Amino acid sequence: MHNKELLKGTLTAIVLKLLADKGEMYGYELAQKVKEMSGQKILLKDGSLYPALHKLSKEGWLEFREEHIGKRVRKYYSLTATGIAQEKIESENLKEFMRTLKDLLFPDFTFKLA
């Protein structure tokens, strides 16, 4: 991102949402998916993503299983029950924030969030 600060507070919502949609994903896959879906605009760094995944796991929102691909290890993360609830909260929160920001700064634009 151009302005790195804008991303702050959104990473949790992004991870939870993608996992809610995909069921389970591993770290590297998540970073690639975000990159692809954002048109190469959001480039999650290792130094951001892995600590975030650990933190969300510690919160009890994620769990993971390890898969061994040859000699390489993948950690597939998925939402726990608490995580599913949290995903809804975070998504609604972010939507609300975007609505508010839109009203404040871009009132003339169409911006419908159900």
Add this chain to the structure above:
Amino acid sequence: MHNKELLKGTLTAIVLKLLADKGEMYGYELAQKVKEMSGQKILLKDGSLYPALHKLSKEGWLEFREEHIGKRVRKYYSLTATGIAQEKIESENLKEFMRTLKDLLFPDFTFKLA
């Protein structure tokens, strides 16, 4: 805001945009306006706003004149020429970010930013 972190990186854009619209405003007025326009959701604190105004002035984007209301002092801030240019950059930046986030997380919603 519920999630304070979400606001990060948006404060500069907010201040520049309001000044672009209003011509000139003083600090306290800015905070009130943001509060009102956001439906009491974004509550800028003194500790955020005044340092931000100083920083933006130092960047050369704002200038101010002092007005004495009785014994009280008000600093009316306005955009410099550089500030006017910067406002456009910051606004477009934020719009672009919101578009990206929308594509990533809420692709089903209508979200038109010209």
Add this chain to the structure above:
DNA sequence: TTCAATACATCATAATTCTATGTATTGTTA
């Protein structure tokens, strides 16, 4: 065989807003 990509990880740093604290004036209301 060299390099890019895959796949994980941690630590120190930077950036930004908030909390806490401070000073002082003005308007309201009990």
Add this chain to the structure above:
DNA sequence: TAACAATACATAGAATTATGATGTATTGAA
């Protein structure tokens, strides 16, 4: 008229969070 809320500015330290730098190791392509 006394107390309190609102107005109006300010700064220093704390908290949060993503990044940069760095590290290890495997796999596939040129």
